[in-house]
Amino acid sequence: MKTILSGRLVVGMFALFALLSFVPVAFAQPWPTKPIRLVVGFPGGSTPDGAARAIAQPLSKALGQPVVVDNRSGASGNIAADQVAKATDDHTLGIVINGNLTSAKMLSPNLPYDPAKDFTLLSTVGTAPLILVAQPDAPDGRAFFEAASAAGDKWNYGSVGNGSVAHLGMELLKSRVPGLAAVHVPYQGNPAVVVGILGKQIQMALIPPGVVLPQVAAGKMKAIGLTSGRSPLAPNVAPLADFGIKDFQLEVWTALVGPANLSPAAKDRLMKELTAILQDEAIRQQLFNQGWKAPSTASSTELQTRVRDETRIMQKIISSQGVKSNQ
Structure with missing residues (x-):
């Protein structure tokens, strides 16, 4: 009898251990777990704001959480970019423009964020000539x-x-x-x-x-x-x-970024959903009507290359023209 009870006790303990080991998995919640704040460094009616609002609603639908556009104007978008850089969870993203990622640090050595280190680059949302x-x-x-x-x-x-x-x-x-x-x-x-x-x-x-x-x-x-x-x-x-104006090729662009500590799970989900959004003809037309050409797919690699190449161009302009931060 003791042997049977001991065996049952051992089996019961293993069963309890197995159950407890799966509790965290059972109660884990996939990202996102709350509303997402999409920070834009320019006022309502601006072109970056238009790009943000074009993707906010479909992104909210895809993710099952509200995506709230938060306009934080000032300092050429750097105030908003800094808020994204300093975010401590996976629920703050930003729509930024060229300068926030390329020339800001060159012009303002005391910039409170580092464009090269403080962001997860996700994808361009729209590009356009000026x-x-x-x-x-x-x-x-x-x-x-x-x-x-x-x-x-x-x-x-x-x-x-x-x-x-x-x-x-x-x-x-x-x-x-x-x-x-x-x-x-x-x-x-x-x-x-x-x-x-x-x-x-x-x-x-x-x-x-x-x-x-x-x-x-x-x-x-x-x-x-x-x-x-x-x-x-x-x-x-x-x-x-x-x-007759030679060697003059420039575009303006807007991109979706997250803080550097954005989790791989959040990044992967965002890239998947953003690719689908940017391939939707209705959304592409909406962006086109606002003056943006949408990329064919979301690509962090393309954005990284764009930032790298344009940073070099801006460095030459700033140096050759003697552009100062107080201009």
């Missing part, structure tokens, strides 16, 4: 650059902030056009830059198509040229190369 726009009574093409060169530093240009592609792109343009010396006026977001042109505080700016094409169509602005080759985003606007 359009050089001016006041509606500005001359066209080559005549515009002749007038701008003759004006020297009497003209101003606007951008979404120091270190942005729009800012550094204009500095690159100044190096390509003899006599062009327009003074930089930073704004918090492209809508404010548009107001600056309409109010005649600035004479020109580099702005994404989605923001300015309606103004151009209404005759409130003039499109001078594109910072890339021909683009379906602005099919009626000629490249700047057509006016």
Whole structure:
């Protein structure tokens, strides 16, 4: 009898041990376990905000949790980028632009985050050329650059902030056009830059198509040229190369990133769902209508290459043009 009881006791203990060993697995919750905060460094109505909102709803549906867009404007998007860099869980993501990952540290050595170390790079969400726009009574093409060169530093240009592609792109343009010396006026977001042109505080700016094409169509602005080759985003606007400006190719882009400590499980799930979202024709059309060309698939490798290559380009612009953080 004792032998039987002892055997039963041993079997019972093994059964209890096996049950307890599976308890954590049974109660483990897959990511995400709560709402996701999607931080955007620019105001509502801006092009990064549009990209964020285009993916937020389908991402929420796919993940089964709310994805809340949180606009934290300022410092060319660096305030929002810093919040993402310092996030301590898997439920804070960010939509960033070129400058946050490429030129920010060069221009601001005391930047509170390190673009090279503090992020998990997920994927670009949209890319676009920039359009050089001016006041509606500005001359066209080559005549515009002749007038701008003759004006020297009497003209101003606007951008979404120091270190942005729009800012550094204009500095690159100044190096390509003899006599062009327009003074930089930073704004918090492209809508404010548009107001600056309409109010005649600035004479020109580099702005994404989605923001300015309606103004151009209404005759409130003039499109001078594109910072890339021909683009379906602005099919009626000629490249700047057509006016004799050589070696000038720039794009603006927006990307989804997480903090450096983003878990592999969260990253894998995000990449899977984002790829499906970016391949959805309705969402691609929504991004296109906002002035973005969506990538064919989510790719952290492509984003890493883009950041690396553009960082080198921006370094050359900053060094050659003597761009300072107080501009």
